[in-house]
Amino acid sequence: MLNLQAKRSVLRLFTYGMYAVTSQHENRNGVFLANWLSQCSFEPPMLMLAVENDSTTLQLIQASGTFAVHVLATGQREFAGMLGKASRTNPRKLDAARWQPSAVTQNPILQDTLGYVECRVTGQTDAG
Secondary structure, three states, rough: OHHHHHHHHHHOOOOOOOOEEEEEEEEEEEEEOOOOOEEEEEEEEEEOOOOOOOHHHHHHHHHHEEEEEEEEOOOOOHHHHHOOOOOOOOOOHHHHHHHHEEOOOOOEEEEEOEEEEEEEOOOOOOOO
């Protein structure tokens, strides 16, 4: 068993991507930045995503059962910074982004990203 400091040092070496996650429910839109996201199945295709328990967008994901994951380009640091602001203090942060509602889920689809996938929630595990 690793000691706690060694464990933390190793965990900090893991690499993560940066993704914008959007959702909506009853005309309320949300977006947040995620880096704890991974493909967990090829067949059926599935992703796993970690979301902060106090995220306002988590409430939308839980209510709608859907979300969209957008892949950001390396040079989109400023765009990511805008989307990463707390929704509680910046409730209209999506107003500065170009987006349109998905024809399938009505989730906001960001126009200035490398691509996106729309997801349906199939399960949730609460963690700290």
